[in-house]
Amino acid sequence: MRHNGKRTALGTASAIAAVLALAACEFGDEDGGDGGGFTEGSTPPDVTEEVAPGLVYESFSYNGEPVHMVTVAIGENHVSADVLVPDAIAATDEPSNMAEDAGAAAVINGDFFNNREDDWIGTNAPSGPMIAHNGSRQDGSGGESFVKAAVPAGQRMGPTRPESSPYESVLGFRDGTPIMTTLDLDGKVVTDGGERKLDGANQYGLPTDGIGYFDHQWGGTHFSRAGCGNEEARDAPCSDNTYTLLVRDGKVLGESTVPAVGGGEGEYALFGRDAGADFLRGLEPGDDITTDWRLVSPDGDIETAVGGMPIVRDGSLVEGLSEDEIGDDGRPENTAVRSAVGYNKAADELYMLTVGEEQGAGLSLRELGALMMEKDAVDALNLDGGGSSLLGTADEDGSIEVRNTPTDPWFLGNQREVANALAIFAAEPSGSEVSFLEGRWRGQYGNGPFDPVLEFDADGSVVRISEGAAELPEGTVRLQDDSTDEVWHFVAELEYPVPDREAVTVDFTVEPGSSAPEPQVGDVLTDSEGTEWVRESV
Numbered sequence: 001m002r003h004n005g006k007r008t009a010l011g012t013a014s015a016i017a018a019v020l021a022l023a024a025c026e027f028g029d030e031d032g033g034d035g036g037g038f039t040e041g042s043t044p045p046d047v048t049e050e051v052a053p054g055l056v057y058e059s060f061s062y063n064g065e066p067v068h069m070v071t072v073a074i075g076e077n078h079v080s081a082d083v084l085v086p087d088a089i090a091a092t093d094e095p096s097n098m099a100e101d102a103g104a105a106a107v108i109n110g111d112f113f114n115n116r117e118d119d120w121i122g123t124n125a126p127s128g129p130m131i132a133h134n135g136s137r138q139d140g141s142g143g144e145s146f147v148k149a150a151v152p153a154g155q156r157m158g159p160t161r162p163e164s165s166p167y168e169s170v171l172g173f174r175d176g177t178p179i180m181t182t183l184d185l186d187g188k189v190v191t192d193g194g195e196r197k198l199d200g201a202n203q204y205g206l207p208t209d210g211i212g213y214f215d216h217q218w219g220g221t222h223f224s225r226a227g228c229g230n231e232e233a234r235d236a237p238c239s240d241n242t243y244t245l246l247v248r249d250g251k252v253l254g255e256s257t258v259p260a261v262g263g264g265e266g267e268y269a270l271f272g273r274d275a276g277a278d279f280l281r282g283l284e285p286g287d288d289i290t291t292d293w294r295l296v297s298p299d300g301d302i303e304t305a306v307g308g309m310p311i312v313r314d315g316s317l318v319e320g321l322s323e324d325e326i327g328d329d330g331r332p333e334n335t336a337v338r339s340a341v342g343y344n345k346a347a348d349e350l351y352m353l354t355v356g357e358e359q360g361a362g363l364s365l366r367e368l369g370a371l372m373m374e375k376d377a378v379d380a381l382n383l384d385g386g387g388s389s390l391l392g393t394a395d396e397d398g399s400i401e402v403r404n405t406p407t408d409p410w411f412l413g414n415q416r417e418v419a420n421a422l423a424i425f426a427a428e429p430s431g432s433e434v435s436f437l438e439g440r441w442r443g444q445y446g447n448g449p450f451d452p453v454l455e456f457d458a459d460g461s462v463v464r465i466s467e468g469a470a471e472l473p474e475g476t477v478r479l480q481d482d483s484t485d486e487v488w489h490f491v492a493e494l495e496y497p498v499p500d501r502e503a504v505t506v507d508f509t510v511e512p513g514s515s516a517p518e519p520q521v522g523d524v525l526t527d528s529e530g531t532e533w534v535r536e537s538v
Contacts, residue, residue, distance in 0.1 A: 041062050041063050041367075041370065041371065041374065042060055042061065042062040042063075042067070042371070042374060043060050043061045043062075044060060045058040045059060045060045046059055046060060047059040051070070051105065051106065051393040051394065052105040052106070052393075052394065052424075052426035053076075053078060053079075053426050053427075054072065054073035054076045054078065054079045054426050055070055055071070055072055055073070055079070055105055055106055055393070055424060055426055056070070056071045057069070057070050057106075057393050057403060058070075058071070059403070062355060062363070062367075062371050062374075063331070063363065063367060064331075065355050065356045065361060065362055065363055066355070066356065066357050066404070066405075067353055067354070067355045067371070068353060068354050068355075068391045068403040068404045069351060069352065069353035069375070069391075070106045070108075070351075070352045070353070070391065070393060070403075070424070071349060071350070071351055071375075072106070072349065072350040072351075072352065072424050073348065073349060074176070074177070074178060074343065074347070074348060074349060074350040074424075075177075075346070075347070075348025075349070078426060078427040079424065079425070079426050079427075080176060080424070080425045081173050081176075081178070081304065081350070081422065081423065081424055081425070082102070082104075082132065082133050082134070082135050082304050082422075082423055082425065083110065083130060083131065083132035083133070083134075083304050083305065083306045083420055083421070083422055083423070084098040084099065084102055084104070084107070084132060084134055084135055084420060084421045084422075084423050085098070085130075085132045085134060085146050085419065085420045086098065086419075087219070088146075088217065088218060088219025088220070088221070089125050089126070089130075089146050089148050089202050089217050089218050089219060089419075090123045090124055090125040090204070090218050090219045090220075090221035090223070091124055091219050091221065091419075092113070092115070092124045092417035092418055092419055093417050093418070094415045094416070094417050094418075095107050095108070095109050095390050095392060095400075095415070095418060095421040096390070096392050096399075096400035096402060096415060098134075098135075098421055098423070099135075099392060099394070099400050099421065099423050100394075100398060100399060100400050101135075102134060102135025102423060102425075103135065103398060103425070104135060104394060104400075104423035104424060104425055105393065105394045105423075105424050105425055105426040106352065106391075106392065106393045106394065106423065106424040106426075107390075107391070107392045107393075107400060107421050107422070107423045107424070108339055108341060108352040108353075108354070108383065108390065108391050108392075108421065108422050109339055109383060109384055109388045109389060109390045109416075109418045109421055109422075110126065110306045110307075110308075110383055110384065110418060110419065110420035110421045110422055111126040111127055111128045111130065111306055111307040111308055111383065111384060111419065111420055112126070112127045112128070112156065112157045112158035112307075112308075112383075112384045113125060113126045113127060113157065113384065113418065113419035113420075114126075114127065114151075114157060114204045114205075114225070115157070115419075122204075122225075123204040123221050123222070123223070123225050124221065124419055125148070125202070125203065125204045125218075125221070125419060126148065126307060126419040126420050127150070127151055127155070127156040127157055127158065127167075127307060128150050128151075128156075128167065128168070128169065128170060128306075128307015128308060129148065129149055129150045129168055129170050129182075129183035129185075129295055129305060129307050130146065130147065130148050130170075130305060130306060130307060130420060131145070131146075131147050131172070131183070131295065131302060131303070131304050131305045132145065132146045132147075132304065132306075132420060133145045133303075133304055134146065135423055135425065144217075146202075146217050147201070147202070147217070147295065148201055148202035148203050148217075149183070149184075149185035149200060149201040149202070149203050149293075149295060150167050150168045150183070150184075150185070150203065150307065151167075151200070151203045151204055151205035151206075152167075152205050152206070152207050152230070152231035153167045153231060154229065154230060154231050154232040154233045154234055154236075155204070155205030155229050155230075155231070155234050156205075156234070157234070158309065158384070159309065159322075159365065159382075160322070161309055162318060162319065162320025162321060163320060164310070164313070164318050164319045164320050165309050165310045165311070165318055165320075166182050166310075168182040168183055168184050169181075169182055169307065169308065169309065169310050169381070170182065170183050170302070170305035170306060170307050170308070170381075171305065171306055171308060171341055171342075171379075171381045171422070172297065172299075172302035172303070172304065172305035173302065173303050173304050173305070174299065174300060174301065174302055174303060175303075176303075177347050177348075178343040178347055178350055178379075179299055179302070179347070179379075180310060180313065180379035180381065181297045181298065181299040181302065181305075182297060182298065183295040183296070183297050183302065183305055184295065184296055184297075185198065185199075185200070185201055185293060185294075185295060185296075186293065186294055186295070186296045187201060187213070187291070187292060187293025187294065188291075188292060188293070189211060189270065189279075189289065189290075189291050190289070190290045190291075190292070191283060191287060191288065191289050191290075192287060192288055193282065193283075193287075196211055196276070196279050197211075198211055198212075198213055198291065198293050199211055199212060199276070200212030200213065200226065201213045201293050201295075202214055202215065202217055202218045203226070204223070204225050204226055205225070205226055205229055205234070206226040206227070206271070206273055206276075207230060207231040208230050208231065208239075208273070208274050209273065209274040209275035209276050210226075210272070210273055210274075210276050211270055211271070211272045211276040211279065211280065212226050212270070212271045212272075213268060213269075213270060213291055213293060214268060214269045214270075214271060215267070215268040215269075216267070216268075223269070223271055224242065224244075224271070226271055226273070227239045227242040227271070227273040239273040239274055239277075241273065241274050241277050241278070242271065242272065242273050242277050243255065243271075243272050243276075243277035243278075243280045243281045244256045244257075244269055244270070244271050244272075244280075245269065245270045245271075245272070245280040245283060246267070246268075246269055247267065247268050247269070247270065247289055247291070248266055248267045249266045249267075250288060250289060250290060251285075251286060251287070251288065251289065252283045252284065252285055252286060252287040252288075252289050253285060254285040255281075256269055268291065270291065306341075306381075306383075306420060306422050308341070308381035308382055308383045308384075309365075309381065309382040310379070310380070310381055310382075311340070311365055311368060311369040311372070311380050311381070311382045312342060312369045312372050312373055312377055312378065312379055312380035313379055314378060314379070315345070315373065315378045316373075317366060317369045317370070317373075318369070321365050321366050321369065322334065322364075322365065322366075323366070324364045324366055324367070332363075332364040332366075332367065334364045334365075335356070335360070335361060335362045335363055335364050335367075336356070336360075336362045336363075336364075336385050336386060337354070337355070337356035337357065337358070337359070337361065337362040337385050337386050337387075337389050337407050338354070338355055338356060338362055338363055338365075338368050338382060338383075338385040338389060339352075339353070339354045339355075339382075339383040339384065339385055339388070339389040339390070339391070340352075340353055340355075340368055340371075340372055340380055340381065340382050340383060341353075341380065341381050341383060341422060342372045342375070342377030342378075342379055342380030342381065343377060343378070343379060344376045344377060344378060345376070345378045349376070350424075351372065351375050351376075351377055351380075352391060352422065352424075353371075353372075353375075353391065354389045354390065354391045354403075354404040355368065355371065356389070356407075357404060357405040357406075357407065358407065359386075359407050362385070365382060368380075368382060383422075384418065386407060387406060387407050387408035387416045388416050388418050389404065389406065389407070390402060390404060390406055390415060390416070390418075391403045391404050402415065439521075439535050439536070439537050440535070440536045440537045441533040441534065441535050441536065442533065442534055442536050520535065521535055521536065521537060522534065522535060523535040
């Protein structure tokens with residue numbers, strides 16, 4: 001389970017005494033840092049603002065470049081992340097528009113995307129893998145899920161990668177917890193005459209001899225771009241042997257001359273190039289055909305994910321990052337405006353930031369990695385940069401305030417349309433799940449001198465732990481997401497009114513059967529340590 005700050009198990013006299021003793025101490029974070037971690041490379045924040053429960057915005061400088069950062073308490077139950085896209089995979093929109101439509105509290109631009117080509121029009125589709133559910137939407141309708149695989153290495157736009165930054169890399173979320181991992185395509189096309197490996201899913205690039213899958217999620221953009229370039233070079237010539245097969249409800253309909261999929265569920269297109277085209281061309285209308293595919297991660301099921309380039313892994317710069325070339329001004333010459341996202345060792349804090357606000361300025365990738373590590377990130381992903389870099393937070397009316405200054409000129413709209421974005425959602429914290437705790441509970445420890453008391457508000461959202469006149473301050477109770485039907489796990493974060501004093505996190509576990517559904521004097525609550533608490537009042 002994820003927690004912020006110090007941890008103390010509530011259940012025995014000695015444990016609670018330890019919590020009370022902490023009131024006289026200074027508290028640091030569990031990783032031993034001081035929470036700021038400023039080195040000579042960065043300045044203290046000139047702005048610090050809580051923009052939503054669990055989200056703090058800061059602006060400061062790093063190596064002379066402006067930085068805008070949102071720190072997200074991603075370990076809190078009321079905070080979640082999702083990837084946003086427009087109404088199709090091969091489409092773009094401004095990050096603020098997507099975030100406002102979804103009701104997000106914060107947003108940062110996402111993956112590199114195919115927005116331009118030298119000899120043909122780009123598709124505007126993301127380069128890396130993606131699992132997007134498009135947020136909750138303001139109208140409560142929920143968003144459609146969009147899933148795609150990674151294009152071959154040579155087809156990607158963005159900086160050249162070392163081998164330790166796989167092209168299938170993503171920042172994913174598993175049970176709401178951030179994780180740096182990879183998502184690989186596992187798929188095949190099965191017919192009566194045999195089967196073929198599937199080489200692509202809703203992606204703009206295919207390897208030589210490959211077959212790609214496209215459904216209505218791709219949108220109305222032509223997908224013939226997948227027949228151009230190859231796994232070695234994006235600008236390689238287009239294949240002169242391509243074939244598009246339309247499939248509906250498991251049956252071959254025949255060749256399609258329309259370079260897009262207009263049907264809904266049950267209808268999709270298979271696009272083949274070279275030997276892949278020959279395989280599809282051999283099928284006849286009415287033939288049975290099945291296309292199965294999924295994205296797989298070595299780290300298990302991933303709920304949502306955005307692609308990018310790993311720059312920090314396990315607390316160190318990714319091996320093989322290009323060395324900085326230092327110019328006459330003492331600064332690296334390979335700088336750019338950049339966006340990045342990362343998380344701390346406990347995976348309960350997420351960091352989203354942009355750096356630089358002028359074309360040709362910003363940081364090198366190595367500097368960006370160093371900045372993310374300074375902010376306690378143990379894993380960090382470089383996102384699309386340049387004119388795509390954008391960080392925004394929601395105002396009270398739900399509109400997104402752009403925090404950085406995007407570098408696209410005003411006559412281009414200033415805020416660039418992008419293929420996807422990473423959004424954070426923050427509901428108002430609620431303690432309603434623990435209303436059964438209403439009242440005053442006294443711990444039973446025989447005739448010992450220590451006699452603690454728990455007091456909960458009528459909605460169960462406030463706890464006070466006291467011994468005589470000594471009291472810990474109030475804090476909100478949260479039902480944790482590792483709770484089950486057999487065991488409930490609660491955490492109370494106790495905020496001290498003393499300046500510069502960190503919060504203390506107290507956690508305790510109870511069996512649901514130990515409390516009556518309706519509060520009654522005399523109810524007995526037994527915690528995970530076997531300690532009994534008797535309700536004195538309701």
